[in-house]
Amino acid sequence: MTALTHLSIAAALDALEKKEFSARELTQAHIEAMESRRELNAYIIETPDIALSQADNSDKRRAKGDKAGLLEGIPLAIKDLFCTDNVQTTAASNILKGFIPPYESTVTRKLFDDGAVMLGKANLDQFAMGSSNTTSAFGNVINPWRGDDGRDLVPGGSSGGSAAAVAARIAMGATATDTGGSIRQPAAFCGLAGIKPTYGRCSRWGVIAFASSLDHPGPIARTVEDCALMLRSMSGHDPMDSTSAQRDVPDFAAALTGDLRGLKIGIPKEYRLDGIPAEIDTVWEQGIAWLKDAGAEIVDITLPHTKHALPTYYIIAPAEASSNLARYDGVRYGHRSAEASTLSEMYSKTRAEGFGEEVKRRIMIGTYVLSAGYYDAYYIKAQKVRRLILNDFTAAYEKCDAILTPTAPSAAFPIGENEDDPLKMYLNDVFTVTANLAGVPAMSVPAGLDARGLPLGLQILGRAWDEETVFKVAGVIERSAKFETLPQMLRKAA
């Protein structure tokens, strides 16, 4: 039989409903798989006791004939940026090592209310800052995919633990967050689907903040449909988050009709960059052809301010981060330096010891761009460019209903690569940051393999609040790509 861990969420829900197996069995299978794949370092902590207890409760609800939740009995990985009641939450930083929140984030509460099961807290780049999951204080995560040279690859970041866990079949899906591409790039690197919904769709309450105006919670899963199921559970207005929107949550999965007739898909010329591997272009062209086949009309569009998106992002995100991370001061919770004898030493030593290098770099950049004398030149200017980027999308969506681009400028790269040059690392976000700046929904879906056998993703962007069109287009790519290849480690096991 197909291992329980290899099922999609949709298939597992169906089987659970038919009582083919119990939530406990499904969870137990995942717990065993987790134990056998610890070398990936996908989880910071595993929570098997909680998982089994949640699974048992789910089985009881089903036995009683209660109406099944949207994710009744489905085991998930929870990115360790989501605060979980009475379970250590660290943002993969030493400054929060041992921190146990007495509260549950809105998104995880919604998932658990819908019957989901928590397998553990997934590793990530420290405070979600990174594109390789190498900035975690709990060690880097290894991508279950491996190139033909056999070197260990990054899973992408910042939601690298989430993506690695889902790809390695040690979670059926995972919560993730996307500030500049942190859902979509790891999804692409690990051969998964992941959606960053519209800003305001998922509550940020209880999600440790990186850059408030850019942070988007969202799901990573193995199929587009699974993402749609998870997103439905995770979405909805939250009065505790002033930026959460009062919008009805549609049944996203119902949008997966496969029929693109009447839809116009925009292809932005600014996303054709020099120095990008030809395979990226090839898979993009292939994607365009699939959409055409499904009845879509392809139109050339322009997003003229795209080239300013990355520098704009790397001003706004660090600016907000420098302020958001000021609360980690050693006074009330988390790490406090044992070496300090004055207040000023307590601050500097606590933060020097607690934060990793990349976090410190971004705090310094952010502090600088907000400083008197530089604020107008950097922060204000960046906000103006951000408005122009949003205007680009508004204009483009007068000509098309969705946009197709590559997700990332490369496939997964070896661990250690790009580490010497932060700017090179930041280039990973070149195709993804625009959607964060504009707040529009964007999804990555696996579209093929490169010559080394590594997954490549395509990105679909939509209008604000129109995730349904994004899902519909992504579903067609997924079906056309017939992406069924497993990471090598699972092929061996199979």
Next chain:
Amino acid sequence: MAYLTQGETGEWETVIGMEIHAQITANSKLFSGASTLFGAEPNTQVSIVDAAMPGMLPVLNAYCVEQAVRTGLGLNAKINHTSVFERKNYFYPDLPQGYQISQFLHPIVGEGRIEIDLEGGKVKEIGITRLHLEQDAGKSVHDLHPSKSFVDLNRSGCALMEIVSEPDINSPEEAVAYLSKLRMILRYLGTCDGNMEEGSMRADVNISVRKPGDGLGTRAEIKNVNSLKAVQQAIDYEVARQIEIIEGGGKIVQETRLWDPNKGVTRSMRSKEEAHDYRYFPDPDLLPLHIQADWIAGIKETLPELPDQKKHRFIGEYGLSPYDAGVLIAERNRAAFFEAVAKGRDPKLAANWVINELLGILNKNATALDDSPISAAQLGALIDLIADNTISGKIAKDVFPLMYETGKDAGQIVEEKGLKQVTDTGAIEAVIDSIIAANPDNVAAYRGGKDKLFGFFVGQVMKETQGKANPAAVNDLLKKKLDA
């Protein structure tokens, strides 16, 4: 006459602007649902938002916005339909977020003005620059342990209004009058209890001096000026300090200074060079605040009559002196008490009784008007007894303290003590006859031209009747008998 300070080199003018932090009267904090109760055990009025736990987000308290708008309307100020919350970034242990959510470029209330009352019934207008909403910080406690400091976050996140004046204030007296008037207005509006001892109203005073006719001098900002007395003293001290420096050939440094009420001096906290770079930027957790014109209009309809309006009405409607009107409107409940007493009675008599007798005896007993044992109705009834000649004004003044002590009605006391005025002319005549008979020498002297002796006879009659004789009747009858 302008207020000028004599220095070695001539006269100096003082220029003062004030920043008042007023804690908004509200049950919960500006961005969290935590209680704002004062005096609770440390760290018991703290939500996970106030403690800036990871992942926490602010949600604006609509009632606090309403209070700020109400205050703006009370200050005759422009209400801005769009305002923006920004983060003021700095590190301090009693500031859990590492930033204070405040308003900077776009405050909720713009320019306004109030009138302050000065000696001799003079009135001066002081401009309000702006009012903005912000969070209060917690409290650091440094004196409980030799090497440790403690933090109490109960106040952290409470809503403050920072009210900034124009530099229109030119003397310590004006500063005190400004602070008093502002406090009175806030109390009338019910937007701040104005309690300076509990820290719900705190003042920063910006002071500079200049030679008359010169441009503005360099200012020092004095913090921790937390009583009317401190305002007066801190300004006196700072003006003298600045004049001495300038006249000694020195320059005033733009800096923040702290008022030390024990030593009676200001001392430097930090200079402009050491000033924090607060790195203000719009708080991305909060959307710009938009308020609708009809919502503002609705608040305007609920505004109470404000002190100045009330004062002018008391002068016009009741014919009170500006001084008496000023005393009566100083507290909203005092004015209401007066109006209850004055209703259907002689308002000047009512004002005299409230101001001189009631406030006098309350003050002597350190009792608040709300706890007065004499109600407005009871005081009114006492005045009625004077008006209908049941008792004389003099007797009323004896009855009044008994009312205060016992809480009894005036009528009951008059009855019990037999203090009813004697208006029976026959009885008074009999007394007069006996007095005339007993004092033949004085009668002769009076009739011989010593008019002043009339008072002696009145006194004798009143003594004989224990003050109960109607004074007018006594006068009439005495005149008739003596002049006969």
